[in-house]
Amino acid sequence: MIPFTPPNPLLIPTQPADTRDWILPDLGRRLLPFAAVAAGAWLLAGHPAWLGLSPGRLSAQLAFGLAGAAVLFVAAAGLQLVLAPRRGSLKVPGSTADAALQAGYYALNAPLEEVFFRGLLQGGVGVLLSPLAGFAVGTTAYVLYHRLGGWAWLDLLAITLAAIPLGLAFWLLPGPPSLLGVSIAHVAATCGFLGPGPYLLKRLNLV
Secondary structure (H helix, E strand, C coil): CCCCCCCCCCEEECCCHHHHHHHHHHHHHHHHHHHHHHHHHHHCCCHHHHCCCCCCHHHHHHHHHHHHHHHHHHHHHHHHHHHHHHHHHHEEEECHHHHHHHHHHHHHHHHHHHHHHHHHHHHHHHCCCCCHHHHHHHHHHHHHHHCCCCCCCHHHHHHHHHHHHHHHHHHCCCCCCCCCHHHHHHHHHHHHHHHHHHHHHHHHHCC
């Protein structure tokens, strides 16, 4: 029996104007509310350490963040290489300017998602119930929220494979709770799967 080989995905080029068209509504609909909720929780709870708004043990945070960034970028780009043919299409920045614009936005997106899902949910539930419960709630909520945002079930595989190590790192890294390391790694994971990652795959003629 000849194994099924998915056809090459349809590559959909994007330009900075296309990216701005979704970035601007997304800021108001998603990221600003995340920031407002996290800021409100920080103020109302009396600047709690469990929210992770500190550098933590800087050496451990940077070691995880930089190593995790390298691993997750490559893993996310590799997953995109596998999933795109099965999905049938792949959006690819049509220029270096668009790839850079997307990377800049993901650098804003990652820490704001982290402060909500890892800091507020995982940290808060961890204090109220247990660290394991916090990890389970934060990770599950993070994965399913992408489904609510219209992500395909197939793509949730990539989300889950990033969410688990990020949640474990926020829980288990030594020192005070910190979002620094997981935010650095999160930026790289997103950039590997969206925007810069697909751009690099196209430049390397892998898609």
